[in-house]
Amino acid sequence: xxxxxxxxxxxxxxxxxxxxxxxxxxxxxxxxxxxxxxxxxxxxxxxxxxxxxxxxxxxxxxxxxxxxxxxxxxxxxxxxxxxxxxxxxxxxxxxxxxxxxxxxxxxxxxxxxxxxxxxxxxxxxxxxxxxxxxxxxxxxxxxxxxxxxxxxxxxxxxxxxxxxxxxxxxxxxxxxxxxxxxxxxxxxxxxxxxxxxxxxxxxxxxxxxxxxxxxxxxxxxxxxxxxxxxxxxxxxxxxxxxxxxxxxxxxxxxxxx
Amino acid sequence: xxxxxxxxxxxxxxxxxxxxxxxxxxxxxxxxxxxxxxxxxxxxxxxxxxxxxxxxxxxxxxxxxxxxxxxxxxxxxxxxxxxxxxxxxxxxxxxxxxxxxxxxxxxxxxxxxxxxxxxxxxxxxxxxxxxxxxxxxxxxxxxxxxxxxxxxxxxxxxxxxxxxxxxxxxxxxxxxxxxxxxxxxxxxxxxxxxxxxxxxxxxxxxxxxxxxxxxxxxxxxxxxxxxxxxxxxxxxxxxxxxxxxxxxxxxxxxxxxxxxxxxxxxxxxxxxxxxxxxxxxxxxxxxxxxxxxxxxxxxxxxxxxxxxxxxxxxxxxxxxxxxxxxxxxxxxxxxxxxxxxxxxxxxxxxxxxxxxxxxxxxxxxxxxxxxxxxxxxxxxxxxxx
Ligand SMILES: Nc1ncnc2c1ncn2[C@@H]1O[C@H](COP(=O)(O)OP(=O)(O)O)[C@@H](O)[C@H]1O
Ligand SMILES: [Mg+2]
Numbered sequence: 309x310x311x312x313x314x315x316x317x318x319x320x321x322x323x324x325x326x327x328x329x330x331x332x333x334x335x336x337x338x339x340x341x342x343x344x345x346x347x348x349x350x351x352x353x354x355x356x357x358x359x360x361x362x363x364x365x366x367x368x369x370x371x372x373x374x375x376x377x378x379x380x381x382x383x384x385x386x387x388x389x390x391x392x393x394x395x396x397x398x399x400x401x402x403x404x405x406x407x408x409x410x411x412x413x414x415x416x417x418x419x420x421x422x423x424x425x426x427x428x429x430x431x432x433x434x435x436x437x438x439x440x441x442x443x444x445x446x447x448x449x450x451x452x453x454x455x456x457x458x459x460x461x462x463x464x465x466x467x468x469x470x471x472x473x474x475x476x477x478x479x480x481x482x483x484x485x486x487x488x489x490x491x492x493x494x495x496x497x498x499x500x501x502x503x504x505x506x507x508x509x510x511x512x513x514x515x516x517x518x519x520x521x522x523x524x525x526x527x528x529x530x531x532x533x534x535x536x537x538x539x540x541x542x543x544x545x546x547x548x549x550x551x552x553x554x555x556x557x558x559x560x561x562x563x564x565x
Numbered sequence: 566x567x568x569x570x571x572x573x574x575x576x577x578x579x580x581x582x583x584x585x586x587x588x589x590x591x592x593x594x595x596x597x598x599x600x601x602x603x604x605x606x607x608x609x610x611x612x613x614x615x616x617x618x619x620x621x622x623x624x625x626x627x628x629x630x631x632x633x634x635x636x637x638x639x640x641x642x643x644x645x646x647x648x649x650x651x652x653x654x655x656x657x658x659x660x661x662x663x664x665x666x667x668x669x670x671x672x673x674x675x676x677x678x679x680x681x682x683x684x685x686x687x688x689x690x691x692x693x694x695x696x697x698x699x700x701x702x703x704x705x706x707x708x709x710x711x712x713x714x715x716x717x718x719x720x721x722x723x724x725x726x727x728x729x730x731x732x733x734x735x736x737x738x739x740x741x742x743x744x745x746x747x748x749x750x751x752x753x754x755x756x757x758x759x760x761x762x763x764x765x766x767x768x769x770x771x772x773x774x775x776x777x778x779x780x781x782x783x784x785x786x787x788x789x790x791x792x793x794x795x796x797x798x799x800x801x802x803x804x805x806x807x808x809x810x811x812x813x814x815x816x817x818x819x820x821x822x823x824x825x826x827x828x829x830x831x832x833x834x835x836x837x838x839x840x841x842x843x844x845x846x847x848x849x850x851x852x853x854x855x856x857x858x859x860x861x862x863x864x865x866x867x868x869x870x871x872x873x874x875x876x877x878x879x880x881x882x883x884x885x886x887x888x889x890x891x892x893x894x895x896x897x898x899x900x901x902x903x904x905x906x907x908x909x910x911x912x913x914x915x916x917x918x919x920x921x922x923x924x925x926x927x928x929x930x931x932x933x934x935x936x937x938x939x940x941x942x943x944x945x946x947x948x949x950x
Contacts, residue, residue: 364785390787402785406778407771415775418768419787427796429767434570436768475786 315342317483317514318363318394323372325358325538332358333369334538340483345505345515347525350535356518357399359535360485363516364396365389376483387424393482395475397489399518401468403475405461409452412460413443413474420479446474449507451500466493470501477508484508486517490524502527526550573762580845581755584609588744596860599743603815604855606750607808610757612835612847614804617761619833620842621770622797623777625682627829628669628689632662632802634696634824636809638703641710641819648720649732651741651749655810662806663799665692670798674791677780689829696821709820734814746815753811754848757804761844764800773797838907840916849915857900864892 318340325333332355340346348356361367363374365386373382381389395416404412417439422428434440447453450470455463460471469489476484489505490498502524509515509528519525525532525546532549534542542552549555569577583590587605591597596605611633618624636658643654673684696704704710712731721732734741741749764770772793775783783790813819822828835854840846869885869892876884891899911917 366785385789386784387787387789390785396785398785402779402782404775404778404782407774411771411774414768415771415783415788416786418772422768424787424789425792427769429764429769431768432568432570432763432766433768433771434766479787 319375344530347529354535395481396485399487602747608851609848611808612851618801621773626685628685630828631689631692632805633809636806637819640810640813645716651814658810666802840914846916861896
């Protein structure tokens with residue numbers, strides 16, 4: 309295992325993931341630096357979502373380890389990983405469809421304040437003023453104040469993603485993993501989301517972002533890793549990656565054809 | 566701490582009045598006699614508790630009758646061993662059924678969906694069979710557990726002599742066999758309703774609803790779903806045990822038939838019929854099913870002839886045999902038809918029907934009174950859709 313640098317928040321160390329005969333992740337070694345936005349790009353089926361699944365405990369890697377903040381998190385349960393500061397926005401929105409927008413954002417705030425379990429039935433949700441205010445604040449951040457009481461299941465796809473983002477932000481995670489946060493959004497909504505992500509970047513939250521939209525990637529990322537067929541084929545700052553011949557061949561070139 | 570927001574408080578007060586006045590408003594329905602009133606209160610409580618697991622958390626148990634049975638046996642043992650006072654009996658019933666629920670829940674909740682349901686069913690059938698076999702010393706097998714003249718009743722007998730006849734369950738002199746038993750059960754139903762309301766609007770209740778909605782997301786949100794589901798299971802098991810204890814309070818006899826799978830199925834029907842996830846719906850479902858089981862099943866052709874005696878004999882002869890299919894033995898047919906109609910046309914149960922009517926009425930009255938505001942309102946509705 310390579311020694312993690314001092315300011316590395318997340319270290320994916322020699323991770324392999326096999327699904328039967330498919331080598332979905334091959335020898336992935338990745339270091340995510342504190343406070344940076346790290347983009348992961350690559351064609352469909354490259355293994356990007358699988359990589360995030362390994363990081364949040366949805367999948368146990370075939371071999372290798374994931375280290376967060378000096379702690380090995382492979383083998384930990386999803387809620388334990390979230391409790392130590394990792395939050396994720398999924399590629400297909402994972403929200404509480406039957407709950408209102410407000411409740412969707414309050415639930416993660418309770419998890420942050422009360423821990424993984426608390427038998428809290430003496431208070432009424434309405435009496436939890438602080439959490440409610442905080443939720444209102446983050447819902448406003450993602451521009452959904454008009455939808456406070458809407459059942460989340462009836463939101464548009466773009467709104468569901470923004471809701472999920474608010475659900476993550478309210479936890480003030482140290483590391484935020486975003487799986488194609490602008491997919492399915494209009495250009496206008498995409499721009500709003502980019503502005504929002506830049507704003508949060510200023511707050512010093514580390515982010516890993518998976519994105520297809522090159523416009524988004526190059527306007528946000530500090531560092532880019534290119535994934536193709538389960539391997540990292542290039543890594544560096546946006547300029548280097550843009551000009552890398554391998555990348556042009558495997559991904560960018562292909563996309564422009 | 567023990568407060569409810571205004572809207573819930575009003576519902577609670579109305580509920581309390583409705584329950585306590587049942588002996589009066591059930592008279593026209595022919596259902597105002599102590600035995601049936603007790604049944605209404607007790608099964609209403611069972612349904613309220615079952616809904617905490619099924620309605621809020623989304624886990625369908627097919628084995629809750631087991632806890633009802635455990636509660637009954639526990640209460641009868643409390644009468645036999647300690648005292649005929651119902652209070653210790655129901656406290657023990659809650660505790661022991663809670664312990665059973667903890668064990669059965671811990672194992673069953675390792676699975677979800679249909680596998681969970683099957684596990685609970687298996688455990689309940691196992692308890693049922695054990696009650697008839699290995700556990701006969703505790704349950705008295707097929708005869709059922711009843712009071713005897715030789716019972717130790719250590720607390721009661723420390724203060725008084727053993728009487729000539731079997732003692733009766735009484736709360737400080739108030740006999741639990743008749744209306745006393747109804748009011749005792751009714752007050753506990755009202756308390757149980759209050760607790761269910763508190764749970765539904767608490768952060769804990771919100772997490773249960775979150776689990777029902779998207780259990781996966783709960784995990785990535787940092788919440789450990791296991792203890793939440795287990796807590797819901799144990800709470801609803803305790804409600805069932807309390808209901809079982811009350812059955813024994815009103816009639817100190819416990820038999821294993823109470824734990825049979827048909828009894829577990831009946832509670833599911835009650836909750837679905839009334840309205841899953843609402844608090845009053847399950848109670849309503851319980852009342853309707855128990856009403857049918859007791860009143861409809863008692864109607865026979867003679868009664869029907871009397872009812873329709875104002876009609877010409879030829880019409881009577883046609884109508885009575887037809888209606889007779891749906892009453893008496895046929896009450897389950899009526900019940901089944903009603904259940905099918907509700908599930909098909911009102912998937913949210915009778916409470917959804919009530920909500921639809923309420924929306925219609927409020928729409929009609931606002932049309933009349935606020936005709937000026939109307940354009941703005943329709944705009945808003947169109948935007949929301
Ligand atoms: N749970 C799984 N079981 C089997 N195969 C999977 C699973 N998850 C992903 N895969 C496969 O792994 C490959 C990478 O998928 P994914 O990580 O979703 O790609 P990306 O997000 O880069 O588009 C795909 O071929 C996909 O079919
Ligand atoms: Mg993907």
